[in-house]
Amino acid sequence: MKKELEHQFVSNLEKHQNIVHKICRMYTNDQDSHNDLFQEITIQLWKAYPKFRGDAKFSTWMYRVALNTAITLYRKSKRDIKTQNYDEVSFKIKAHDYDDETEQQLKLMYKAVKELNDIDKALVFLYLEDQSYRDISETLGITEVNARVKMNRIKKALKSIINP
Structure with missing residues (x-):
């Protein structure tokens, strides 16, 4: 069941990852910050994915989680932002070059x-x-x-x- 959930998530994220890239571009000024925010949004999406009920389209739900993550992180930008290590997450997303x-x-x-x-x-x-x-x-x-x-x-x- 976990592998099937992971497969669905990766497939949906790869299909809609440009949404996340565009949000990252709106809320960051350089490539390193863009990459960090993309990583954090991906982790937050994965953490929240088991609660995704399908009431809304995946892309609508993804917008909400990604925007909330970006807004929360960058409202707190005066403090250190703690992120999880991307290598700790078991799946890998094939990122398109932005x-x-x-x-x-x-x-x-x-x-x-x-x-x-x-x-x-x-x-x-x-x-x-x-x-x-x-x-x-x-x-x-x-x-x-x-x-x-x-x-x-x-x-x-x-x-x-x-x-x-």
């Missing part, structure tokens, strides 16, 4: 998004991932109306950051 060159046109927007608070960053990320406002509200634990209002305000804020 190529910054393919996302050159997004650099300006990522820079602007990094100026937003943690929750607004998460909302923008989910919006850019073409998540419905219903899914965004579920993932962030806010109402659908609140998600729409916040997104409209964020769009205006991003426009003023990008075009001062």
Whole structure:
């Protein structure tokens, strides 16, 4: 049973790992931090996976765990962040190379998004991932109306950051 659970988890994570990479990019400034956050999110996903009931899509659940992990770690960034050793986890994920060159046109927007608070960053990320406002509200634990209002305000804020 454990091997089957592990196989399902690895398969789902490999299929959706770009979600985690994008979250890491939103919340980090360098490759080492990106790698550390990716590792920590992977560990937190694995720890939480036995509780995944399938009520939501795996990707929606993954967004929630990954965003919560990123927000929690980087709110505490003034303190030392303790992570587990990736080698202690029995499975290995085949990581795709994360190529910054393919996302050159997004650099300006990522820079602007990094100026937003943690929750607004998460909302923008989910919006850019073409998540419905219903899914965004579920993932962030806010109402659908609140998600729409916040997104409209964020769009205006991003426009003023990008075009001062």
